[in-house]
Amino acid sequence: MARILPLLAKVVAVLAVYLVVQAMIMTGVVDDYILITMVTICVNIILAVSLNLITGFTGQFSLGHAGFMSIGAYTTGLLTMHYPTWWAFLLGLLAGGAIAAIIGFLVGLPTLRLRGDYLAIATLGMAEIIRVLFLNFPFTNGAAGLSGMPRFVNWTWLYVFTAGTVILISNFLRSMPGRNLIAVREDEIAASSIGVNAVRAKTLAFVVGAFFGGLAGGLYSSYFYFIKPDLFGFQKSIDILIIVVLGGLGSLTGSVIAAILLAVISSLLQPFPELRMVIYGLILVVVMVFRPQGLMGDRELTFSAMRRLLPHRWREARP
Amino acid sequence: MTEILTMSQVSLNFGGLTAVSSVDLSLSEGELVGLIGPNGAGKTSIFNLLTGVYAPSAGAIHFHREGSTLNLGGKKPHAICHAGIGRTFQNIRLFRNLTVLDNVVIAAAQNQPYGLVASFLHTPKQHRCERETRERAMELLRIMDLADKADELAQNMSYGEQRRLEIARAMATQPVLLLLDEPAAGMNPAETASLTELIAWLRETFKLTILLIEHDMSLVMNICERLYVLDHGVLIASGTPAEIQHDPAVITAYLGEEVADA
Numbered sequence: 161m162a163r164i165l166p167l168l169a170k171v172v173a174v175l176a177v178y179l180v181v182q183a184m185i186m187t188g189v190v191d192d193y194i195l196i197t198m199v200t201i202c203v204n205i206i207l208a209v210s211l212n213l214i215t216g217f218t219g220q221f222s223l224g225h226a227g228f229m230s231i232g233a234y235t236t237g238l239l240t241m242h243y244p245t246w247w248a249f250l251l252g253l254l255a256g257g258a259i260a261a262i263i264g265f266l267v268g269l270p271t272l273r274l275r276g277d278y279l280a281i282a283t284l285g286m287a288e289i290i291r292v293l294f295l296n297f298p299f300t301n302g303a304a305g306l307s308g309m310p311r312f313v314n315w316t317w318l319y320v321f322t323a324g325t326v327i328l329i330s331n332f333l334r335s336m337p338g339r340n341l342i343a344v345r346e347d348e349i350a351a352s353s354i355g356v357n358a359v360r361a362k363t364l365a366f367v368v369g370a371f372f373g374g375l376a377g378g379l380y381s382s383y384f385y386f387i388k389p390d391l392f393g394f395q396k397s398i399d400i401l402i403i404v405v406l407g408g409l410g411s412l413t414g415s416v417i418a419a420i421l422l423a424v425i426s427s428l429l430q431p432f433p434e435l436r437m438v439i440y441g442l443i444l445v446v447v448m449v450f451r452p453q454g455l456m457g458d459r460e461l462t463f464s465a466m467r468r469l470l471p472h473r474w475r476e477a478r479p
Numbered sequence: 480m481t482e483i484l485t486m487s488q489v490s491l492n493f494g495g496l497t498a499v500s501s502v503d504l505s506l507s508e509g510e511l512v513g514l515i516g517p518n519g520a521g522k523t524s525i526f527n528l529l530t531g532v533y534a535p536s537a538g539a540i541h542f543h544r545e546g547s548t549l550n551l552g553g554k555k556p557h558a559i560c561h562a563g564i565g566r567t568f569q570n571i572r573l574f575r576n577l578t579v580l581d582n583v584v585i586a587a588a589q590n591q592p593y594g595l596v597a598s599f600l601h602t603p604k605q606h607r608c609e610r611e612t613r614e615r616a617m618e619l620l621r622i623m624d625l626a627d628k629a630d631e632l633a634q635n636m637s638y639g640e641q642r643r644l645e646i647a648r649a650m651a652t653q654p655v656l657l658l659l660d661e662p663a664a665g666m667n668p669a670e671t672a673s674l675t676e677l678i679a680w681l682r683e684t685f686k687l688t689i690l691l692i693e694h695d696m697s698l699v700m701n702i703c704e705r706l707y708v709l710d711h712g713v714l715i716a717s718g719t720p721a722e723i724q725h726d727p728a729v730i731t732a733y734l735g736e737e738v739a740d741a
Contacts, residue, residue, distance in 0.1 A: 328599045335598035335605060336588040336612075343585045346574035352556035353530060353566050354586035354652050364595075458576060 169463055174327075178319050185315055199313070201423045202322040203380045208403040208415035209329055210372035215401070216409035216458075217333060218365035219345030220272070221280040225373050225400045227287030230392035231263060232256030232374030233381035234294060237306045240382060249312040249382060253321070257374040263290070264370025265363060272362045287397055294389040305388025306381070313383040321379060325372050330412055332368065341365050342410075406447060408454030413461040418454070482543055483508045483656060483688050484529070489538030491524055491712075498524040500712040501538070506656070511682055511689045513703035513720075517732060521712040522692045523569055526658050529690075530566050531556040544655060561589070565654030567645040569661045569692070575634035579625055579644055582633050583616035586651035616651060623647040623677070638665045643674075650681065657681075659691040663698050675701050700724075708732065 181198070184190040190198070211225045236252030263286075271282040294300045332338040340361045343351035348358050381387045403422060407414030425443060429436040447455065484506040491499040499521045506512055514522050527533045529540060531554050540551040542562055549562055574582050591612065597605040620626045623643045628636060633644060642662055649657060662678065663671045675698050682689050693699045699706065699720065706723045708716040710732040716723055723729055 331601045332599050335601065335609070336585075336591045336593070337595060337598050339581070339585050339588065342577065343574055346576060347572045349532065349556070350568065350572035350574065351585075352532075353560060353568075353572075354648060355557050355560035355589040356585075357555070357557045 166463060173463075174323055178316075178323075181319070182315060195315070197423055197427045198315070199318060199379075199383045201420050202318045203376045203383075204400070204403055204419040204423060205322050205416050206325045206372055206376035206379070207400045208407065208419050209326055209412055210369040210376070211400050212404045212407075212409065212412060212415045213329055213333070213341070213372075214365050214369040216404055216411070216415075217338075217345060218341040218362060220362055220365060221276055222283040222366075222369075223280045223394070223397050223401065224267075224283030224285075224287035224290075225369070226392040226394075226396035227283075227290040228260040228264060228370040228373030229377035229380070229396065229400075230287075230290055230294060230387075230389065231260040232377030233387045233392070234300060234306070234377075235259055235374070236378030237309045237381040237387055238299065240309050240312065241306065244310040246312060249310075252382075253375055253378040256378040257371040260374025260377075261367045261371040264366040268363045268366035272359060272366070284394065284397070287392070287394070291389045291392055294392075300389075303388060303390070305386065305391075307386040309381060309385055311383060311385060313379055318379060318383075321375060325375065326412060326416065329368070329372070333412070337361070337364060345410075402444065406444065406454055408456035408458060410458035411454065411456035411460055414454055414456030414459075417456065417461070421455075481508050482506065484543070484690075485541045486525075486529075487539050487541075489525075489528060489535045489540060491521075491528055491533055492536040498712050499528065499535075502709075502712075502714050504707055504714070506688055506690060509682070509686065509688055511679075511691075511702055511704050513699045513706045514690060514692045514709060515694070515699060515706055515723075516709035520709040520732075522709055523660060524712075525709070526566060526660055526692065529559075529658060530564060531559040542656070560652055560654075563653075563655040564658065565649035565652050565656070566658040567642070567649055567660055567662060569664070571638075571641050571645055573633040573641055573644060573648070575632070577633060578630050579620065579633055579636065580613070580616055580629040582644060583619055583647050583651045584612055586648045587616045587619070588612045589652060619647045619650055622650075622681075639667075639670045639674075642666065643677075646677075646681075650685070654687070656688045656690070659689065659693075661692055661694065663693060663695040666695075668697070671695055671698055674698070678702060 181190065185195065207225060207229060211222065214220050214222050232253070233256070235256035236249065239248045239252035239255070267283070267286045271279060274282055295302055300306065333342070340351065340356045341364070343356050344358050344361045352358055403418045404415055406422065407416070407418030426440065429439055482505050486502055486504040489499060489502045490497065502525065514525065516522055524533065528535055529551065531551065534553045542549045542551050542564065544563055551559055574585065591608045593602070593605045593608055617626060617629065620629055623646060625640060625644060625647065628640065633641065636644060642665070646659065646662065659678070663674055666674060678689065679702050681687060691703070703720055706717065706720055707714055708723060708726070708729050715728045715732055716726045718726070
C-alpha cells in the first residue's frame with residue numbers, strides 16, 4: 161500500500177497533464193502557434209534530460225548533443241519521406257535513436273579517457289563530422305536539407321515520448337547502473353574500488369543519452385517538415401547545454417523546468433526581435449550570478465518535496 | 480593457516496623513481512596485519528598495487544580464494560573488488576554530494592542480478608533487489624553507528640564519521656580481504672579506541688583478513704598480530720609488534736642513525 165499510493169498519484173498527475181492539454185487543443189484554447197512552442201518545449205525536454213544524464217549525472221562534458229539529434233532527425237525524415245506510414249514513423253524514431261546510440265558508443269570508447277574540456281572539444285568535433293557528413297551524403301540533399309516529410313507528430317505522440325523519456329531516465333537513475341554513473345561523477349577512483357566499471361558506466365551514459373537525443377531529433381523532423389544540417393550545428397548543442405546548466409546539472413526536473421521557462425520567455429519576447437536576445441542573455445547572466453548551481457541545483461522536485469511545501473494541517477491529513 | 484595473498488618480488492617504478500622495491504609480503508586467512516613506515520615509504524603505493532590502481536613494474540601478486548588463485552597484476556580496480564578485496568583511502572574518497580545511505584547502497588548494489596531493461600522499467604524484481612540492498616546498507620550503517628545519519632550528505636559528516644562511512648562502503652562489497660589506509664587518521668584518542676574495537680569486531684564477525692596502514696601506534700600495537708615495516712620502498716622488517724618495537728633497523732628508520740661520537 162505504501163508504494164502503491166505514490167505510484168498512483170504519479171500516474172494520475174501524468175495523465176491529468178495530458179488530458180488538460182488535449183482538452184485545450186480540442187476546444188481551441190491552444191492554437192497552432194502555442195502548439196509550436198509546446199513541441200519545441202517537449203523536444204527540448206528530451207534533449208536536455210538526455211544531455212543531463214551525460215553531463216550532469218555522469219560528469220562528462222559534452223558539446224555534441226546536436227549531432228545525436230541530427231542522426232535521429234535524418235533517419236526519421238528519410239524513412240517517412242519514402243514510406244509515409246505510421247509504422248515507418250515509429251520505426252524511424254527507434255532506428256534514429258538506435259543509430260545515434262551506436263555512434264555514441266563508437267565515439268564514446270576512444271574519447272571517454274578524456275576529461276572535462278578535452279572531452280568537450282572531442283564531442284564538438286564529433287558533432288561537426290556528423291554535420292559535414294549530412295552535408296555531403298548523396299541522399300540527404302546537402303545544405304538545402306530535407307523538406308516535405310509528412311507530419312505524424314501530434315500532442316499525443318509528443319507527450320508519450322516526452323513523459324516516457326523522463327520516466328525511463330528517472331527510473332534508470334534510481335537503479336544500480338544509473339547510480340553507478342553518479343558514483344563515477346563523484347569520484348572515479350572510489351567508484352572503481354567498490355566494483356564500478358568506470359569505462360562501462362561512462363560509455364553507457366553516452367549510449368543512453370545519444371539514444372534519447374536521436375529520438376528527440378526524430379520528433380523534431382516529423383513536426384517541422386524541414387531539416388537541414390545547419391540546424392544541428394554547434395549553436396544547437398550550446399542551446400541544449402544552456403537548458404541543462406540553467407535547470408541544474410544533475411536535476412531532471414530542473415531540465416524540464418528550464419526547457420519550459422526558456423521556451424516561454426523566448427516566445428514572449430517574439431514581438432521585440434531587436435531586444436530578444438539581449439533580454440534572453442541578461443536573464444541567463446542574472447540566473448548564473450545568483451544561482452550558479454542552476455535553478456534546481458542537483459535536487460529534484462518530487463511529490464514528497466511538494467507535500468513538504470503544504471501547510472502543516474494538510475500534511476498531517478495525508479497518508 | 481592458508482595464505483590468502485602473496486606478493487613476491489613486487490616493484491613499482493615511476494620513470495626513474497622506485498616507489499616500491501622487490502617487496503615480499505603474504506597474508507594468511509583471518510590475519511590482522513599492519514603495514515607501517517615513515518611518510519613516503521611506499522605504503523599507499525602497495526595498497527594501490529593490490530587494488531589495481533597501479534600495475535606492478537615487476538613481480539607477481541596472487542590472491543587465493545576458495546582453492547583458486549588469481550593473478551592481480553594488471554587487473555582493473557573494479558575486477559579486483561569483485562574478486563573480494565575492499566579498501567578505504569588515506570585522503571577520504573566518499574561520494575560527497577550523495578547521502579550517507581546512497582554511498583553504501585551504491586557499493587551494496589554491485590552484485591544485483593537485474594539487467595539494463597529492468598533498471599529502466601523498475602520491474603518487480605528490480606524493486607525486490609533494491610529493497611534488499613537498502614536493508615543490507617542500513618544494517619551496515621547500524622553496525623558502523625551511522626544509522627541516524629543515513630539521510631545526511633556525506634560531506635556534512637564529521638571526519639571520524641566519514642572514515643567509518645568509508646569502511647561501511649567497503650564492507651558493502653562483501654570483501655574477504657579488507658585494506659584500511661590510515662583508518663584512525665584525524666581521530667581523537669577516544670574515537671581511535673572505539674575504532675580499534677570495531678575493526679577487531681568486524682574481522683571476527685565477517686571472517687575478514689585485514690591489512691592496515693596506520694601511524695597511530697596505540698591502534699597498531701593493540702590489534703595487529705604481525706607488522707611489516709617499509710622504508711624508502713623496501714621492506715626493512717617484519718614480525719610481531721613486540722619484535723618490531725625492538726628492531727634496530729626500524730628504530731633507525733624512524734629516529735635516524737645513532738651517532739657514535741659527537
